Amino acid sequence: MAAGKKRSEQHLIDQDGIALLRSKLPRAWVLREYRPDYGLDFTIEPFKDASGTGATYETLGEHFFVQLKSVADPAVHKLDIYGRGNVEKAPEELNRADKVATIDSYRLQLEMSELVTIERMGIGVPVLLVIADLARQRCSFVCLNDYIDKILIPQHDDYRTTKSRTIHVPLWTELGSAAGTFGLRWYAKRAKLLAAFQRFTYQYSELQWHEHEDWRGLARYFGERIVQYDFWDDTEMCAPIPYHAAGLRRFLATGQPGYFKVPADIEPGVDPAEWKAYFEKLDVFELWRSLSLLPKTYEDVWREWFLPTALGQLASAPG
Incomplete structure (x- = not known):
């Protein structure tokens, strides 16, 4: 048979x-x-x-x-x-x-x-x-x-x-x-992180381009777009992401992310209102500068996580 x-x-x-x-x-x-x-x-x-x-x-x-x-x-x-x-x-x-x-x-x-x-x-x-x-x-x-x-x-x-x-x-x-x-x-x-990183670099570039115009209105519009991402509260294994999420939410709630404080000691001859406005602008721009650096860190460091390399071992291996 x-x-x-x-x-x-x-x-x-x-x-x-x-x-x-x-x-x-x-x-x-x-x-x-x-x-x-x-x-x-x-x-x-x-x-x-x-x-x-x-x-x-x-x-x-x-x-x-x-x-x-x-x-x-x-x-x-x-x-x-x-x-x-x-x-x-x-x-x-x-x-x-x-x-x-x-x-x-x-x-x-x-x-x-x-x-x-x-x-x-x-x-x-x-x-x-x-x-x-x-x-x-x-x-x-x-x-x-x-x-x-x-x-x-x-x-x-x-x-x-x-x-x-x-x-x-x-x-x-x-x-x-x-x-x-x-x-x-x-x-x-x-995939969603890489897409967000592309948007962060675009937004930071546009903020710089419009820094002598209504940059604050533009920053608020940008912030309202990106705060909707669902990864902000679901990426606890990568500390910079929830850290910047907190800064973004502070900006939308108060107008300032809180990265920089306005120095109490004003330079001689500087108008106090201009002094305050300068550092408040610097504070907001620092949020977007930091967001725009995330893809660099991703390429330099985070892509080696879980790999059998020195950086992968030191940054992501348990204990």
């Missing part, structure tokens, strides 16, 4: 890996298969508790991709992390005298076609490589968009010259842990 279709062991491992991934996500989040599959296996959509009791949940309008690799019993390797300079300004140069940490990691070979596809996507929507470790019932992740930009490209004259590259996935980025949950929420907000 002719044999029928068969399921391989890897098919069963993949099935178990999907189940493990689902079990590690918050219960209200939605995991969707992404088909046909050209390197992206799933999309994840976070939801928040809309009632405060867990009775209903509301979508945040956030999404990220997942490439899932399920392994029955993956080896765990030690990875030495060394200090280095800003790789946005120069190729990677490790300081072997500055050993920041030794971490546990998974090693996985990814085909160059997968990496190039993700590089072409840009950074707007993160693609997280998730290792489903069935032996330890653990899922850990790393952001491939950022791994390519912050590790592979700085390490090589052209990282595309081989058929594959080794990706190191830190074990401490474990789904279900505090660090892992922060990481997923942070990456999910990327």
